[in-house]
Amino acid sequence: MKFTKMHGLGNDYIYINCFEEDVKKPSELAIEMSNRNFGVGSDGLVLIMPSQKADFRMRMFNADGSEAEMCGNAIRCVGKYVYDNGLTHELNIAVETLAGIKILDMKVENGKVELVKVDMGEPIFDPALVPVKSEKNPVIGETIEVNGTVYDFTCVSVGNPHAITYVHNVDDFPVQEVGKIVEVNEKFPKKTNVEFVQVVDKNTLKMRVWERGSGETMACGTGACATLVATVLNNKSNRKSTIKLLGGDLLIEWNDNDNHIYMTGPATVSFQGIW
Ligand SMILES: N[C@@H](CCC[C@H](N)C(=O)O)C(=O)O
Numbered sequence: 001m002k003f004t005k006m007h008g009l010g011n012d013y014i015y016i017n018c019f020e021e022d023v024k025k026p027s028e029l030a031i032e033m034s035n036r037n038f039g040v041g042s043d044g045l046v047l048i049m050p051s052q053k054a055d056f057r058m059r060m061f062n063a064d065g066s067e068a069e070m071c072g073n074a075i076r077c078v079g080k081y082v083y084d085n086g087l088t089h090e091l092n093i094a095v096e097t098l099a100g101i102k103i104l105d106m107k108v109e110n111g112k113v114e115l116v117k118v119d120m121g122e123p124i125f126d127p128a129l130v131p132v133k134s135e136k137n138p139v140i141g142e143t144i145e146v147n148g149t150v151y152d153f154t155c156v157s158v159g160n161p162h163a164i165t166y167v168h169n170v171d172d173f174p175v176q177e178v179g180k181i182v183e184v185n186e187k188f189p190k191k192t193n194v195e196f197v198q199v200v201d202k203n204t205l206k207m208r209v210w211e212r213g214s215g216e217t218m219a220c221g222t223g224a225c226a227t228l229v230a231t232v233l234n235n236k237s238n239r240k241s242t243i244k245l246l247g248g249d250l251l252i253e254w255n256d257n258d259n260h261i262y263m264t265g266p267a268t269v270s271f272q273g274i275w
Pocket residue numbers: 011062067068069070071072073074160161193211212213214217219220221222223
């Protein structure tokens with residue numbers, strides 16, 4: 001089976017073109033292929049498929065085999081894959097995900113897609129839909145204690161669940177220690193992605209992420225979107241900011257007129273192979 005390894009700011013997935021390949025057990029395959037010692041090595045697996053409702057369909061599996069509703073870095077790579085490989089000649093395409101249909105606007109340099117802007121839709125605040133067990137709506141300042149320290153979380157869904165907290169120095173923060181405990185806290189019925197954010201200024205946020213089902217990754221597109229929205233709600237950011245991740249920068253805007261979040265960032269091919 002042919003595969004392509006791609007990444008968005010170091011958030012790396014294995015992409016399979018299901019117009020040509022037949023994947024029978026994607027969860028099992030995600031676990032096997034993602035293994036960094038015995039497999040290809042990745043944060044998960046992405047299937048590029050035909051759609052009845054949109055131009056393409058994306059299914060995304062974390063490294064532990066769990067299927068996620070949406071992935072911001074992966075959807076930009078799907079755009080690059082379908083354009084660069086001639087599956088479409090359009091620069092504006094619609095991609096079906098478990099979090100709805102997302103619209104991609106692709107920028108080409110020397111015949112290849114380099115940058116993709118994605119309309120990520122509207123943020124979700126209703127605690128029943130995030131989902132998070134909380135009396136608050138929106139959920140701001142939900143406290144969770146980890147190893148004797150109490151953290152305040154703002155909880156937002158952008159199709160998948162995110163819990164955001166603010167720290168003084170994100171570089172030194174024990175993301176792995178705290179993230180893995182918060183991910184499975186009983187307040188999150190579907191578990192959660194966890195973002196640790198340092199506010200640099202009103203237009204710049206530094207973020208590290210512990211991803212549900214994959215652990216700490218170098219970047220998270222949906223996490224960057226949720227972080228911008230949460231930080232606006234907390235009056236710490238403007239509606240358009242640069243989110244600085246371990247793997248590089250994403251530009252995120254929460255538009256005042258249509259309430260949609262727009263994410264702009266790169267998509268990169270690492271290599272192709274046969275499994
Ligand atoms: N890295 C992704 C998010 C992948 C899914 C996430 N781990 C989940 O389970 O919700 C991104 O770029 O958005």
